[in-house]
Amino acid sequence: MSQQSFTQNPWSYWMKGDGPDSDIVVSTRLRIARNLSQLPFPLLATDSQAEEVVRKVSAAAKDEAMKNLADFELITMEQISPLEKRVLVEKHLVSPNLAEESRKGAVLLNREESISIMINEEDHIRIQVLLPGFQLNEAWETGSKLDDLFEKHLNYAFDEKRGYLTSCPTNVGTGIRASVMLHLPALVITQQINRILQAINQVGLVVRGLYGEGSEALGNLFQLSNQVTLGLAESDILANLYSVARQIIEQERVARRYLHEHSRTALEDRIYRSYGILLYARNVESKEAAQRLSDVRLGIDLGIIKGIPSNIINELLVMTQPGFLQHHAGQKLTPEQRDERRARLIRERLSTVTN
């Protein structure tokens, strides 16, 4: 295994396209923020202190029990190019913050790419578990186990009253942020989404776009996550998120059935048009690609388009991002060149599976 496989290969475990409720829940992510006591947070750490954190965390990852769970490879942000960093961001393996703003930032990745341990992000340690489908408890179990194994070797910054101490007060307490990536085209088409999003904000959860904080909800993908980290046990945080996500999933299913029964032709027309465009277009912008891929995904999930595995859509979603396109091309590309390459890539990928 090499660092290249992480940046060359468009495939990550979360893109498998299966797992529970995978017709709506693309992936589940769980992130645990931890810090070492005795060392300043990354904001104020000197270079040598930051290096010490990388050393300590990667040494702890060599624990025998840890090796049974995951065989990690360490990648430092200094050793890879800006394009390679961007690819890791587009695959959700590191945060934009770690890639662009960290000092001595590094990540421990397992071969499957289902676990990434970010070092020197906003906090010293961010354990991230990324799974396909709706698997909140599974993600927490793995994350919590990793947390325990790290704690065997590292002294965490913990306070009885405030819990796990984090660089930003929005993460203090449990330090966990759980999120599910939901594909909600029918709620968007039937214009129910805004009402739902407003309700979500009132129950202590947040919705964001595909690439996290500040990103747009491209391709009808919405990331639902918990806001509160202090004063609730992990199990309660997860249960809240689970029950709200479950309700949204049911609403989306109802809306899909409604569209399928009441405006079947219009729905099929929309899906087949997008499919046709992706099969034949010569220039596709990233926003259009996301939208068309969403339509085709809906078509696959409703059984209207047959013979295309839905993991292809996840793969294409990542492969058509600007960083991946350019890394694949081995050079920087203008937006026009990217649109052309994007169109070609989608065309080729879709025609190999349909023939």
Next chain:
Amino acid sequence: MNCEECGKRPATLHLTKIVNGEKTEYHICEQCAKEADVFGGFSNFSINNLLSGLLNFDPMLKKEGAGAKDSQANQKPFRCETCGLTYAQFSKSGKFGCSDCYKFLGDRLDPLLRRIHGNIQHLGKVPERTGGQLKIRKELDQLKEALRKYVVSEEFEKAAEIRDRIRALEQRIAQS
């Protein structure tokens, strides 16, 4: 209304900026907005900016600034004795410098945490190894207090029992 910048195209973007209570309005067309990059300053807007906004409205900060009339604890502006982070730095970045910042801020953090989380007290996981020690330390404090009481009331048999428990716990801490 025509664009204030070029005066030719209709103004389609209406922006109101309020800085320190001073209101400025812009009415411009999309093209001029792109050229002038009026939204440029907003592109890096993040949760941390919001947080520092919350903090600046915080009564505890005002107290610190005004000083004089308040109790001693509030008069001293916050500065973390371990990492040296000041309140001004914290309210700018919305981030702490080290884990001791929480200790030195103490209860003064309550209003901010309540606003973010609706809670101020952690519930949930406790680190297995170091958390166990915390629990023992807490128990030790309680036992020592009980010991003192028994000694004062001259209940020496009970005091001896407690003393043995304290020794056992102290040994456990030393071993871990």
